[in-house]
Amino acid sequence: MSDSLGCVAVEKEMQKKRAAVRPMNERIAKLREESVRAEVRISDERARIITEFYRSGIAAGKSFPVQRAMAFKYLMEHVSLPVEDGQLIVGLRGTGPQEVPTYPEMCTHSMKDLEILNSRENMPYRVDDKTRELYEKEVIPAWKGNTLRDIIFDNLSTEWLEAYKAGIWTEFMEQRAPGHTAGGERIFKNGLLDIKEEIKKKMQELKPSDPEYYDKMEELKAMDIAADAMLIYAERYAEKLEKMAEEEEDFERRKELNEMAKICRRVPAHAPKTFWEALQHYWFVHVGVVYETNPWDSYNPGRLDQHLYPFYEKDVAEGKLTREKAKELLEAFWIKINNQPAVPKVGVTAEESFTYNDFTKINIGGLKEDGSDGVNEVSYLLLEVLDEIRTLQPNTAVLVSDKNPERFLVKALKVVGPGFGEPPFFNFDGAIVKMLRQGKKLEDARTAGVSGCVETGAFGKEAYILTGYFNLPKILEITLNNGIDPQSGKKLGIETGDPKGFKTFDELWDAFIKQVKHFLDIKMKGNDIIEALFAKYMPVPFLSLWTDDCVEKAKDYNAGGTRYNTQYIQMVGLGTVTYSLTTIKCHVFDKKTVSMDELLEALKQNFEEKYEMMRQIILNKTPRYGEDDDYTDEIAKKIVDKLVEIIEKYPPSPVRKASKRVYFLPTTAHVYFGKVTGATPDGRKAGFPVSEGVSPVQGSDKKGIAAVFRSVSKCDWDKTGGALLNQKLTPDLLEGEENLRKLARLIKTFFNMGGHHVQFNVVSVELLREAQKRPKDFQDLMVRVAGYSDYFVNLPKGLQDEIIARTEHKEV
Template sequence: MASDFATHREAILEEYEEYYRDCPYDVTPVKEILDQWYEEAKDRTPYERKALVYRAAAQLCEIRIFRQSPFFFEVKTGRIRNSSQNGFPPGPGLEGWYMDKQMHYAEEFQEWIRPYRERDLIWGDIFSDLAHHSVGYDNLLAKGLKGFVQKAREQMEKQPSPAALGFYRSVIEGCEALRQIAGRFSALAQELLAGEQDQELRDNLSMIREAAKRVPWEPAESFYEALCVILFFKEMMTGLEGVAVAVLGHLDRLLEPYYIRDCERGELDYEKAKNLMAHFLIHTDARWDLTGDEFASTNNSLIIGGCDQEGNVIYNDITRMILEVYDEYELVNPKIQARISSRHPEEYFSRTAAMIAGGKNVFSFLNDDVIIASNVRMGKDLKDARLYSAGGCQEPVLDNTELNCRAFLYLSLPQLVNSFFDDSLNLFFEREDTGYEKPEHLETFEEFYENYIAKLKSIYKRLVEVLNHYGAFMREFDPCPLLSATLTGCLEKGIDMTEGGAIYNPTSMPLVGIGTAINSLLAIKEVVYDKHMLSLKELGALLQSNFEADPRMREYLLNRCPKYGMDTPEVNAFAGRIFHDLATATSGPVNNRGGRYEASLFVFYLFDWMKEQVGATSDGRLAGTALSRGMNPTDISGISNTANILHTLKKIDMTDYPGAGVLYLEMPLMKSEPGTSYLARTMKAFLEAGGSALDLNLLDPQVLKKARENPDAYKNIVVRVCGFSAYFTSLDTHIQDEIIGRTFVNG
């Protein structure tokens, strides 16, 4: 039995801190040997050159066992402490070694995008998503690495192409390397046992010694082994593949069969399993420094709830123990992505609502009915679509079958509106062959609106061409044969996931600031076309002056014009129309991996990052201030009625957006039972309204102001920033101010 987590929690954290505070560890000698190997393998396939990293980790890198933990996962590969945040730019350790040698691809792309990023029209560093990936955990747990090796060898006998042979050889080398690393953990645990007197710590070491002999090489056979496989493989992929593997998996679905089997055998009970779960989950908060960075968060997420492949609702003992561990030990990470539906039991809603009401702002809620349907609409099999996770924040990815690139390049909708008033923003259309022709006159709002959509289509068309061009180089830039082996399709085809080996291969370019854009268009319709208060030219001059030319007109635009979320028939109809038209404009083209581009409104913190060069907007927003968040109404509109917002949502078909659209609801802190019931009802109303993803944040703005002034007295306040949770006092002042300034809704 593993050591008692509750008793040893502080000692566990101290042991982790003693090791992780000195990250990144210097692995220069290892990288120098890798450089020699790379030169010797210059005539081999990219996969085989990448597989040198696996060999180096197995043969040259130290391993570390934490005596306080019953799990094995730490290899000294030179990772920074707060890794798994992004796969790019390349890290200093082995995870970045291969990509560093191919950086000319990234530099060329960055030079192309630079002028558009400088104008806050398009944001992006790299031409593919390197930060939000998942492992095919079902395949890994069921087959073990041994099963992948057997499959690779079978496929090699069919005499595939030289490239496929290189891919299979790399998979085999990677699996054998991880087998060797696990064997070293087993041997080290045996060695440490000789000098360990504490019986509970001896139990931890004994568990590691026995488990590491079997997994992940063999299929997992117990609840504990399944946890070992998930943590070990995820950490190995983050440290070796050069991409941030963000997802710990759909845990209550994955683990339930092992839990039931162990309990039936008398080898496990609820409390023992919960103890193991606490040890498993604490690693994320322990590894990452959650106090010293403006974005003191990890990318790690886990998924609960939802359904299985046959559509059966999941809410079980694993779900309960995960929630209890977070509640009792006040964990901040991994992020909890809670899949919900109208078929889930009342206990699920009330349990999560009670935690949020108590100030534990650690959840995102994902609507199964909408997200599954949106994926089916894109041609994916229903059974596959039912198995989805969220890759970091709220962006969905299908388990085992999908490589989904959807959080790496963003478009500003408000800046596109402003391009009608500021010719410098038309730089993109002047430099790129988009096919868009600027009209001489826009006599009606319908003409203005149609040209807005035409501009979006033309810019999107060109972005698709650019991303497809550079995406074709991903097999050279950073192939991932070992991670690919876990995804259904890659071994069967002999193709890496970066080339389209998975069954599904979509891409999304999320749209930022939809609320600001809608309000700007509504204002243009009213003051220019309906009431003829200003011409387009006069409105443009007013915006260029940041409203200084006529402050009273700004007040009119801000307070008198229709606003998204105010729940009138006209506004709701327009919102439904533009959501649909934007999705149509950004869905359908084929990417370089054979998948399709999918519509997305996942914007992370880009609503703040893409603000500096966005001048005043027609809705009354001042230059340089934040755009609207997710699919929210703007904060400056002051719309604060939850019922109105959700009624507006009913008029929008969110199945148009497989990449999800997040509704953020900030609410006053309410710890009483009525508050818990209200939150549960809000979640159900969100489902009924057809929302996609929901983040609830219960805060007291006055307390936040006190925390900003006296952080030592308020160290434990956890806030939902934008798809991740963080200690409020760890955030930079400008982020704290942004959170305090959000609109707090009411019933």
């Protein structure tokens, strides 16, 4: 293709994407424009208020749960009450759209952190002089050495810290509170006054003879204070809205403001009765949860179509609501979520984590509690909203069951077609199997869903806490160096033998698994320490109000109060380590194409020019995971099975009694892990990202998407909590009804074979390369990164290159 023809094709593709944006009404268009154009800024308000509270000594001598509840109440009494012009839903974490607070009691940003965030080229968080001054003079001095992050690092072993610094793992909770949780039906069926009655009754039932009497009573007191805090916040909003109505000259807007005030006086004090009330009720809960702490991945409304449909059906039947008004309310709700960027990170994570996405996920489809088809009119409304709004957030999840109609899946694929990375697809029948295998009740499994990227959990009933990413290719690198990390020269692993002396592939496999077990032992001990510290120092009484069994047990969400408790670790680099082990098995032990000595030297020299022929043999003459070849696919399956076996043998955590489970997903950690990992036997050079999720190595799957599906489905994902699969399609594959139906059938076949998840980038390589050259002309180009979508030109170049390198499938 000539340059001129290529440019024309790229422009046509981009024009198609822009033309696919659906019309929306004037109010929503204005709110959306304000949201997507606003500069992301750090708000100093929460840091100032929370520091002021703890310095005041108001809570001195109180138990930790009561301290945290009082701090939350102080926040709800003093935070700003922004109301975006024309909005129909109120409540916002921060002082305006795209402002994000910080959480100094969890981890305090240094002046260097603030400078990095403000000045970094990709996705900066602007920090004004007022915020800098507040941090330098008040926040940093007040919290130095006293944050939970400080306490965590003070309590972890030297072995843990060395492995963490080397990039063998990351730790989710060293600067963020437990997240990956979602609301269930409890939210939509209860008001705070109902819950306060539950608390009162439980207090009366407690017996002083109970050895945990004091702790339970303190937690219940904290929950009661937290409930009052949100009642105060809603009342403040009601009063503000009434005042705004008095001053409003436009008759229609005045009516809206009065109605919004009326709603704020009803919810969240009482259970919602209307569609509008249900959205506002949930949103108050959401804002409360993310003001209380900074959960890793924001709180989720869960099965939103299931929760909202009874309100929708009733309101429409009574003539209180039209379909168009319901859509407008949902779009206003969508924009509320987009107005809340992810909390900025600290330290190396501030330099490596590039997204504003806070991972609020809306689940659509699946099954009802009774096992029948869960698709309803609100499901289709949500897909239409997603198609029209096309914002960075919220994320969505289409839950696919054999009981869902084909037109639902086709409708979702039509949304994917224009290519902005949403929605992803999940095997809901498989998710139920996962939940049942973990001991959940059938009804709880059917009302489960996915949060974060691809993580399954029992919504409103489970604390399924993620602990960090685990770098499998790095551990293979250490295995091949007999326990030494060649990047630092330090002995981080155990001596498992000089690979040059291995006579069989099984000897190498055994050495690798011993290293994996060694590092998992260290990581799991650290997980339990961190969990205990959160249970003691960072209770979340407000979140606990909305999660089943916490009030009944009089225990905090972070201390085992939920019905189900799970602890997850996330495996990264399955494709890279599978391809690497396949290379060694094929070329060193079976075909003897190269010796172990030669391969190790090539890795040491980063496949420099004299080793390029060896590298090309590896790249072109090795069976590849993702091409339906049992030789290598069996290795992938063996890795998955072994990791599950090792991890599930660890005893439940001491505080939450959480079972230990495994996920396979990277977010963007595969880029960071690639930077700290040298060349790998699959021909990957040092510094390049390792494979992401359970996807094949970038560019290695050359036999089509069906072959990828067959390879991936040979692994038993029902043993895991989730597995992320990225695929890239050319745009023409989603043009026309017949192509959409073909892809829908292929997805269902993949899920029937045992696949967990798949998501698509529908974009040409040529367009992505052109966007790299002319970023100002492609500001609105959105792509699928990992378990989320983001603006392509905002991503760091390494991540852009990795997305481009993924195989582009041209046929289904």
